[in-house]
Amino acid sequence: MLTAILLPLLLLVLAPPVAAQQQGPQARIGTWTLTTVADWQAGAASGTMVTNNAGGELRLADGQASGSFISVPFKTDFAANAAGLLWEAELPPGTQLSLALRSRITPPEDAGEAGWSAWYQLESGNTRSATGGWASPHVVALPRGSEYLQLRVNLSSDVARASASLRQVSVSYLDSASTFPTFAAGLPRQPILFGPETLTQRPAVIARRDWSGRVAAAQPGRSDPLGVIVHQLDTTLTADASLELVRALLAYQTQVLGWEDLSYHYLIDPEGNLYEGRLGGPTSRVTQVAGGDRAVHVALLNPREEPLSPTAQSSLVSLLAWLGQAYDFAPTGQHSVGSAGGRTTRPNIAAHNEVVPTAPDPYGPVQNALPQLRTLADQSTVRARWYFAEGNVSDYSQRLSLFNPTNSPADARITLVRPGAAPVARIVDVAPGARSDLTINALVQDENALPAIVESSVALLAERSMGLTSDIGGGPGISRLSRVWYFAEGSTEGTNRTFLVLFNPNATSAQATVTYMRRDGTSLSQEVQIAGQDRLVITVGDITQPDGSMPLQGTNFGVQVIANQPIAAERTMRFGPGQTGMHTGRGIATLAREWHFAEGTTEGDFRMRLLVLNPNRHMANLEVSFMGPDGQQELRRYAVPPRTQLTIDANEVVPNLGVSTKLRSDRPVAVERSLHFNNGATGSVGAGATAPELRWAFVDGRTSDATYYLCVSNPGYLPADVTVDLRFSDGAIGSQRFRVPAGARYTMAVHEFYPDEAAVTAIVRATQPIVAERSLFPGGGARGGFTVLGLPLP
Template sequence: MSQRSPALFVSFIVLAVVCASFALLPAAAQQQGPQTNLAALTLTTVTDWEAGVAEGALVTNNAGGEVRLADEQREGSFVSLPFVTDFAFNAVGASWQAEVPEGTGLVVEVRVRDRDDDAEAVWGAWQPLSAIDATTASSDDEGAFVTPAVLAVPATSQALQVRVSFTSEVERASAVLEALTLTYLSTAPPEPIFATGLPRRPLLAGGKTLTPRPAVIPRTDWRGRAEAAQPLRRTPRGLVLHQIDAEVSAATSLDMVRALASYQLDVLGWEDLSYHYVLDPEGNLFEGRLGGPTSLVTRMAAGGDAVHIGVLVPRGGALSPTAQGVLINLMAWLGEAYGIDPTGTHRVTGDAAATDRSNIAGFDTLSNAAPERTSSLDALVPQLRLLTDQSTVRARWYFAEGNVAEYSQRLALFNPTEAETEATVTLVRPGDTPVTSIVRIPANARADLTVNTLLDNALALPAIVESSAPILVERSMSLTTDIDGGPGITELSRVWYFAEGSTEGTQRTFLLLFNPNPVNVQATLIYMQRDGATFAQDVQIAAQSRLVIAVNDITLPDGSLPLLGKNFGVQIVASQPLAAERTMRFGENSSGLHTGRGIATLARRWYFAEGTTQGDFQMHLLVLNPNLQPANVTATFMGPEGEAEVRQFAVPPRTQLAINANAIIPDLGVSSMVTADRPVAVERSLRFNNDAAGTIGTGATAPALRWAFVDGRTSDVTYYLCVSNPDRLPTTVTIDFSFGDGAIGSQSIVVPAGARYTMAVHEIYPDENIVSAIVRSTRPIIAERSLFPGGGVRGGSTNLGIPMP
């Protein structure tokens, strides 16, 4: 053992003391930004090393001074004497120059205490400093190591001490420490500043996502200066979690994040923070590296093609539930925004060979830290992958219409994946607490939820359905005299169109505007009538609520009803995206029912596979021209064998046109195509049972190779699938059916060019309570489904399929 003469304090070589004053906060209460003080001290000469205490270690004058294991020793240590600083500090970082041969080890630790004015002052525990190879982190100096993050210490600390432990598994081999620099920083203001009070903003990077965008504290608000983002970019392929060993509170987390920034930028000289985001125990998420997730990190050996997330949690500590929830939401959003599968892997090319790396990984694991040094966050990563995958929203469906007081209402949910999944159904009750139900959906199968079993007598019941799987959802609403069905809305819009609307005779039209946003929404409705007249209406939809507009009852101040007895289309323009549907009741005692989703995008071409003028069916194509110029429209009706009838029409500006198909192709089953020289909205209306029942359908703007139909049954229901082939070549169509008991079936047909084919599913698979179908074709087609309960006695519904990738 080599022991040096004792001294109360060691004189270190102080390299630099820098004091900088930053204006930190824009808040009025923060008149002057807190100061950031930092200073550094170094051990490098024989004199510096000999001022400390060595046990099993040897100080030599090689390279001007170094410490290593003494001869024949397998373990040893060096402990410096205390160093009293000129100011209280709250964070410590370190760098050192060392040679660490294979089979040897070197661990650097520090401990702190308050100023040594009191002989009874107690040192804190020794805390290890985790370092990375500086050849890839901060310099080109071979053998240099740095701590990428600072160590959080009490803000009253004003004395520190360092301990270096040496180990060796190889005879006469030792790590050699040549120089050690400690940097201590003070970023704590006189009065604590709480991160919870800082401004937030949603992350704007990445593409459109269903998973909610996290809100972050902008860097300019916590750092106090405007800085430029680095130009290097790369699309991230993974997420790397860094546990930053810090025991912080709500009053000190901001100080720690500021210390991280000052250390990495001002001390290490890095071009920017190495963490894209930093999360504290309270769940406050700080914007770190400027430029967003694609900003390339060059200072971490774990790879630049990743998003690096720093998490403030003590080594061995656990994430708080709040922080874990924020972390999972952040990773779920990043995964969806940049195509990173939380449970998947990606290929990484290293120095030796290409390897597969988990898309979500801990930094300690990637940097091959010793098992005893692996962080508690790394141990949690497998669970975080699963939770992130489950929290990623891959499907969201909105239904503006919902009414269990007057209808039987059911949701049909189809899971097209190979694994069972869950869906969350939220029934929004304006002015009351939402009702939530979890529905389990088997793999490649359907599950139904009858809404009336959850609530009754609710006239306003819009719904939101979400899942971590790409599920498909339809809603069925039924009376004893008619039914309606069809898929929900997958994307909110500020603009909606309806080509159909009428208050003529027994017809009543209701427009349903669902606002799921946390703020009120203003909207303007323009009713464009068949005779060219227009009427404007301004409305407000309360936050997270629904507005029902009974068009028949719109009343002017003079008591007149401007839209009574009119036929019209509607344009809706809102201040925020919302969901819009239209419900129409008609016939004696309002026996008929149909609802329809709004049209968010106009088009110059519309396709309809189904249509008929046979029997007492009355078919109309409704065309809305919302443009300020006339639109020239061509309607083409194609029979079962491909024969066609063509008619042309001129539609004046801001006018609705009704094309009576019965007058053009009587007593025929047809598919239809409407083309226009300007973008228009087109719907098809079918009425039957002497106008006591009917259905409405929006056309397809393009053919597709795959169509899905979630709802359907053949028990007491006549079920038709209609396929139209607008191509110039024949196509082979295969329909894959799944049933309630898990059974499957398949049918194949060939549809000639320009022709349509109708399959009577109820004749092939009778008495099935659940029938879902996926239609596949070798060439793009249009596919629709018709359901007639009781053979049409109790009404019917015809719907376009859901296009699938």
């Protein structure tokens, strides 16, 4: 009897200090213990017997293979809405013990079975309390207001004369309803704060402080998880009861079991509510379950015989997809666990009973759905997202080109954002190693504001082509939003017009400061606001001061954009007689001390310039090397004053020569190269590479009615052997090889090797790091053209 009295008191005394830090209302906890001969004899028994061992012990009667015990009803000290069990038992091999609990609200006298709830099975798996006894790892939900409890024990044995022996059961009942009346639907949600930046959207959770009222420090044990373990709490909940159960679970695991915190990092209820559980996020190590393995523990609050609701499944899939990308484990993959002497593999997303064979959960419907859930999580993982701020099918022809460099088929979701109207979405299939094109003018007409987002669960590459009848432009999209953007080139001089296109794909509006830095060292700033899921186009030459002046007309400048949240920024320029020339492309998100350009020429009527923007408050000193095809070099040095744009005219330095260029600076700067031809009526501008790479990809391209050049620069000190793999629209492939000497460049005329190809995609790979660009000239340049840097491949 002394043990029965001390055990619940001891558990409360041993509650860790973190529980004492709980703020706000607390769950009430009461205990009912069965441990003496009198306790066991008071109930209804069948096939069992009571012995005096350990002061009172329940076991199978002699000769019985199974038996049961049902206690007398117990009156609680207060109305409860949840309960859990702790017990002490011996389980010889071949014997089984199961415990169940039920409750009622009204007194049981003369009512028979009427008024009792269903029996709730409580199983331990491998769970123990802080004092070492067996325990159910979680609570079950009781009908709110339950005041009577009853315990059922089932014993069975597969071995003659062997039996499990049950010495003590402590029923912990809790009231978390009266102290916390708030519904989950009324609590705020916020994106998960932990983990690295991901393309996959962070799920929105109900934060721990919002549902528990607890402010406490996370426990120190930390490690990056190797996967996820899915648990299932067998419970039937009404829509307003899940919040109470989660709060009861926190009180039970910390104050009854004596654990330092919740054992589940996240919990999901049937309504799809996602609760932040364990403090410290996914890297907080759980030592109480699954052997302390490096895993994120996710608990599903769901009846054992029912599948997940669509909303709960959606929340789970989103969470699994984000976790897999954040901590670098594939949802459909496996990983190795164990020590060097006994390692095994298990799924990255594993069921609790796959990790702990004695665990009963997850149960049938959820267990059977796990393979599909892994696949859905993999398909929901965003491994590529491309933003195109510019989009205009009223004035231009526009096409998106997608290339799948992987061995897996891809579904690309293309969303055309129409500010003030419903977006237009399309799914485009892209076979492994293939390219697919989507003509935007065929989907939408007469829209002059049409930014686009391309998403895929496969690492797709995406380019956009925009064209007039007199010139074309384009290039890759923006793979990462940024709060800061730079453009080294900008001009309203002569026929030039410059448009800044700022796209805010976020739900909330963004504020930005745009600063224009001129060649004479003067600057001008303006404050702008970009509505959520909208874009803003700034016609730079039309900016007007309060006194009516237009200070950015007839001038040249660089641009710095600083926003209060990440956005996408592009620049479109029109120029030439009758505005026949155009180019458009992404801004520079990161300044660098080194820039490389593979393409460049001052031959014929080409005019080449380097535009350098120094946004720093100190002078930048430059060293620029122009490298010819045979390795000859011309070196120049320049100084760029603070917050100033500098123009370097390559035609004056290396006239009538095809060159690649390397620029070094003692401070981070932004650098672009412009190439104009057809007497300045057509041309393009674009940033260079900040470092050479071993592999480059070019999605778009054609040799049908166009000349196509791949230009490769080798800025290193060793020769580079280069292989160009080409894929065509009919599935055919081609390959070319050449060597580029150290410090030299090589230009490959693709149209001479493969003429009249409607679509050409190229992968350039080398034995030494190189820089690769593509130049495309419709009609041999008669209808303009543009040059663009390739996309680096891992």
